Amino acid sequence: MNEAVQFHSQIASGWESNYASDVFSVRMKVLSELLADRDLAGQKWLDAGCGTGTLARFLAERKGCKVLGVDASEEMISRCAPAANTKFRQIRDICETGLADETFDGVLCSSTLEYVPDPLAALRELRRVLRPNGLLLVSVPNAHPIARWPVLAIYRLTKHFGRRRWFEYLDHSKHCFSKSRFRALLDSCGFRADAMRTWGGVHGPSPILGHGTLLMFRAVAVDGYEFSGSFPISYGVGTSIHCDRQGLSEAGSSFSTSKLDCAKAPRTRTDGI
């Protein structure tokens, strides 16, 4: 078990309660928006790095999917509340799920790739288990300086404050991505991104500082894709900033929030892609 999984095992008992706050429940709002026009009833979905299964249950309850949630942390899996049309299973690593090729109509991977030593290998594995034209929803930390610097500054300033310091997860979150680099990474793994949302910040989903700390991409598994070799562009490693000009031209717009999504209406943004 790697250190990131150990870290999550230690915080597993409190993970589900995170979703009582807007900071986390906004993930369901973002999912709802990106899946609003999709009829997923009866579809088989994988939640890769499912934690305590909140989003897997959301997909089953709200979208009618049959969902398998997998996670490397036994403690997380043991805390997954049972629900209709969901199953949960511990795996060794999302880079080697042991699942059959082209098993799923859709894959969700929320806030997990940044903890995996090799996100490229993980994306390749998720592409392998997804059927051609299946859907991937994947969220990653945003490397854009305006999003990243406030978080990093507070993390570094409070790093020596002991156990209850801010953004402790950054000890283990090793990757962040600019929009264009993550799109390129998706391309190289046989996905075509067709929508994206940004949300989050230092103060929560409607941030005071660090606008858009998280990115969620919706991408389609390209039919006929064959992996061609190594990824040509280096991607974000550690807490360094990887940004590009394209990342600066963000066209923001807010979205309506239904009762389904969450009590308040944290802001998310959408970008042309």
Ligand SMILES: C[S@@+](CC[C@H](N)C(=O)[O-])C[C@H]1O[C@@H](n2cnc3c(N)ncnc32)[C@H](O)[C@@H]1O
């Ligand atoms: C930040 S939590 C996200 C949980 C859930 N997806 C959510 O959004 O609520 C990251 C999860 O990824 C899992 N994880 C980290 N590295 C992993 C790996 N290599 N293979 C499988 N799961 C991993 C952790 O155990 C943890 O449950």
